[in-house]
Amino acid sequence: MKKYLYSNKKLFISSIVLSIFVVLSDIGIAFIFKRIFNFAHEGTIIQFKRLVLFSLVFVSITYIISFLQQNFQARYIKNTSVRLRQDVFKKIINKDILNFSGKNSANYISILMNDLKIIQEDYFNSIFDIISNIFRFVLSAWAILYINVRISICIFIIVILSIYLPLLFSKKISNCKKGYSDSLSKYTIKIKDILSGFQIIKSFNIEEKIIDEHSKYNKNVEDNNYKYKKITIVADIMSNIMGFALFFTSLIVGIHLVISKKLTVGELIAITQLMNNIKFPIITISSKFNILKGSKPIIDKIEKILNSEKSSDKLIEKNEFNDNIFFKNVSFSYKDDRKILRNVSFTIKKNKKYAIIGPSGSGKSTILKLLLGYFDNFDGEIFIDDINMKLISKEYIYRLISVIQQDIYMFDSSIEENIKLFGEYSNEELKRAIKLSGLEPLIDKLNGEIKTKVGENGSNLSGGEKQRVSIARSIIKNTPIMILDEATSSLDKQTALNIENSILSLKNTTCIVVTHKLNENILKKYDEIIFIKEGEICEIGSFNQLMDNKKNFYDFYSSTLDSKYKGCVTPV
């Protein structure tokens, strides 16, 4: 975090220097008070008038400096917060899929929204307050010492106690603050979950249950906030009591010194005025130290993100796909010991077309996830052009492979932007992608208006239209390898066939397609069908070869015709 603290050195130093001037002018005001009161019994009216005029000018300048100081501090905090939030966001967005999905995405939302706000208020502001109050305290203590030594000794004894007592609370405050941040994070996760399922909540009439659920999390946040506030209030009251003790004792000692003629009234007034500069800094420094310590767990959380290395930072940058992909004895389980893939071996050759077929839950999508590097805790090896995939930077894997999935995310933007996804493409490339993905009828329906907004997560489009946009995205990206995971499941038979045909006709593209739509004419177009059952590859070959074998694929395909696997596959 220190890096950010010093990131705007000029503003930081200017703000600190100005705060020293503010302190000096405050001390100056105390000395003016001293003179004014001493004038009461020894000065002339003319001198007094001059002093009043001088005081007014002095106070005005003090306020101008104070305004400048606060303005500089606010600008410093604004700039630093922008940079910090941007860096945290960059780290999050640069995570690879494996690392990112290790946490619920709402956790990241909570860090960006809640934790960074806490850092802004509790860390940066506290550091300014502590530094400026140290100056205030030291300079004022020096001024009091200059006016009278005896009263200064009495002040310093109480000061030591004032600093020590509130520090006893710091550990508790730190724990409470962490509890509050964690509860905010849980609340954000819950809210995201609830709002994403809004339509289901409505259609299943479970509003009451959801309101109860929300109430639990809402209460948890506020309970934790209350605990934190309660302990800070106690610590603040302790600081205030010590501040009052300081003020009161000094006043009593001061009056005693005035009575015994060892102090003038003007000096007592000046000391009383300067006392604020001793009392408030002590209260502020001790409570801000507590706040600073309290924000430590949140700083640690943010620093963990900032210091996380991109796993692909030191990996191979592979730009081309030249020959083949080779799965060698790959076995994989998600969490428990249940093996989802067992000793899976097969080869994908450049520019050939492959269909992965098998019953539901057999592991088809899992094969694709491993190829996309979503998980790397598998046994065996996956090679791309003889390079172990674990050594290739994920960023470069996604330059080689594009994927069309069942779950399609749409940005709340236009159809065109959702196809181009911030990339620079020519009109010809865009038109080709629209044509091959079967999007033309939709664009015609919209009178060619490709800039039509799709709504939040594509709410203005049908499931099939979203799938077509997603297919267009991959076509326009023009990667050498294209993966389709039931990419046409929401489309009507004819459109699905047309799109699959278009994709299979892409000459310079290697296609790996997971499909449930078993159509003889289409299946014959694949160079090879990889048939998988219960995580094991049973057969690999062309449609005709597998049908001639009359084994697993034959049984499976035939069963689709007599609807044995109804619900798993759709005969077309």
Ligand SMILES: Nc1ncnc2c1ncn2[C@@H]1O[C@H](COP(=O)(O)OP(=O)(O)OP(=O)(O)O)[C@@H](O)[C@H]1O
């Ligand atoms: N993230 C996950 N965590 C735990 N288990 C998972 C996860 N994803 C999938 N599985 C399990 O792995 C098995 C294989 O899933 P996979 O999605 O690969 O099957 P599939 O052949 O593509 O199925 P379908 O044809 O129904 O889409 C299933 O039993 C599934 O429940």
